[in-house]
Amino acid sequence: MVPIDHTPQRICVVAQNNDAAAYNSLLQPSIDALSASLVQSRFVYVDIYTPLMDMIQNPNRNSFESTTLGCCGTGTVEVGPLCNAMTPVCSAPSSFMFWDSVHPSEATDRDLAEQMIQEVLPKFG
Secondary structure (H helix, E strand, O other): OOOOOOOOOOOOOHHHHHHHHHHHHHHHHHHHHHHHHOOOOOOOOOOOHHHHHHHHHOHHHHOOOEEEEEOEOOOOOOOHHHOOOOOOEOOOHHHEEEOOOOOEOHHHHHHHHHHHHHHOHHHHO
8 A cells, every 4th residue: 555645735736826827917907997997096906926926936036945834833734823822933934935834924025015115106106
């Protein structure tokens, strides 16, 4: 009998990523049309998918030790309330892209915010 590995695998699901990319490509023209029809309003598309994927694929660029595990617990299943005072955490949270198994770390949020300040805020000017 072949042993079964029950370790959770944190990998991207290609079909879901393709769906996200397709949705985003349809959303952008819709936002442009909405902006054109409501001229006293300003709508801006903010892409966080691309920068997050870039962080995952190029961890060294953002000085991340890990882009596949969370800092809390095992980094694979703990989320939200399961990360508490009783749960061990990594020694360097800023070197992890994720705080728990799904939520970006403060370091990730900071990197995203810096990109948004540079790329999105000028569109409101």
